Amino acid sequence: MMLLRLPGVYRAEGDTEMVTDLMCRGGFAHGRDVLDVGTGSGALALAAARAGAATVTAVDLSLRSVVATWLNSRLHGLPVSVRQGDMFTPVTGRRFDLVVANPPYVPAETDVLPRHRKARCWDGGSDGRAVLDRVCAEVTGVLAPRGDVLIVHSGLCDADLTVAALQTSGLDARVLARCTVPFGPVMHGRAVMLETRGLIRPGQRTEELVVVGARNRGIRNWDTRNGDTRNWDTRNWDARNGDGRGHG
Numbered sequence: 001m002m003l004l005r006l007p008g009v010y011r012a013e014g015d016t017e018m019v020t021d022l023m024c025r026g027g028f029a030h031g032r033d034v035l036d037v038g039t040g041s042g043a044l045a046l047a048a049a050r051a052g053a054a055t056v057t058a059v060d061l062s063l064r065s066v067v068a069t070w071l072n073s074r075l076h077g078l079p080v081s082v083r084q085g086d087m088f089t090p091v092t093g094r095r096f097d098l099v100v101a102n103p104p105y106v107p108a109e110t111d112v113l114p115r116h117r118k119a120r121c122w123d124g125g126s127d128g129r130a131v132l133d134r135v136c137a138e139v140t141g142v143l144a145p146r147g148d149v150l151i152v153h154s155g156l157c158d159a160d161l162t163v164a165a166l167q168t169s170g171l172d173a174r175v176l177a178r179c180t181v182p183f184g185p186v187m188h189g190r191a192v193m194l195e196t197r198g199l200i201r202p203g204q205r206t207e208e209l210v211v212v213g214a215r216n217r218g219i220r221n222w223d224t225r226n227g228d229t230r231n232w233d234t235r236n237w238d239a240r241n242g243d244g245r246g247h248g
């Protein structure tokens with residue numbers, strides 16, 4: 001989908017594409033109330049609307065992202081309610097059947113999160129988990145019974161920690177998809193720092209992207225939603241996205 005992107009707004013990348021594809025192929029959005037938290041240019045929100053979501057709400061801290069998403073929803077004639085604010089604050093009191101998130105997750109020099117523009121799109125504190133951990137801890141506050149969560153991030157942030165954090169929040173969670181991609185410009189720029197800190201091997205210039213899925217407890221068979229287990233087959237993911245677009 002062609003999207004307008006204002007300066008300083010995240011351009012939809014391989015991570016966006018990966019979670020979008022899983023959301024659409026898995027039938028997660030159809031007929032459901034969907035929240036896209038950290039919407040950027042609105043790529044996930046618009047894909048959910050196009051996939052037949054009952055309602056779509058998009059939230060971002062950045063005013064430019066909110067404007068870009070609003071413009072893109074009008075441009076494509078897809079209904080998305082856009083809110084500016086921190087994480088789940090703008091939707092306090094509401095419940096969603098699906099929450100999707102592509103949070104900032106690139107490990108940075110410090111734990112201080114940037115306040116401005118592009119860096120806010122990808123800096124996730126020193127371990128990359130500052131925003132990610134908040135999503136895991138706070139998402140149940142807006143999740144409907146039987147609601148699902150889809151979160152994409154780098155394997156450098158440790159997918160097992162995400163699964164554990166979501167389980168601590170009371171959800172059934174697991175890694176649904178993985179694919180290995182070459183570093184984009186942002187990761188290349190941090191490669192030496194990441195090597196020094198032992199987050200990547202010397203000379204490593206690829207990262208694994210992961211999609212972690214979580215579901216409110218009470219669903220007996222996680223694998224057979226829509227009766228089609230192929231929707232959940234993570235093996236297919238390894239062969240795709242070979243162009244390896246990542247952050248930046």
Ligand SMILES: C[S@@+](CC[C@H](N)C(=O)[O-])C[C@H]1O[C@@H](n2cnc3c(N)ncnc32)[C@H](O)[C@@H]1O
Pocket residue numbers: 010011012013015016037038039040041042043044059060061062065085086087088101102103104105120121122131
């Ligand atoms: C990696 S971008 C993802 C954009 C889009 N969802 C996509 O997949 O292309 C992360 C987005 O999260 C937003 N963001 C960062 N911290 C946030 C917070 N505390 N609350 C809401 N949005 C936040 C950033 O402004 C940025 O637009």
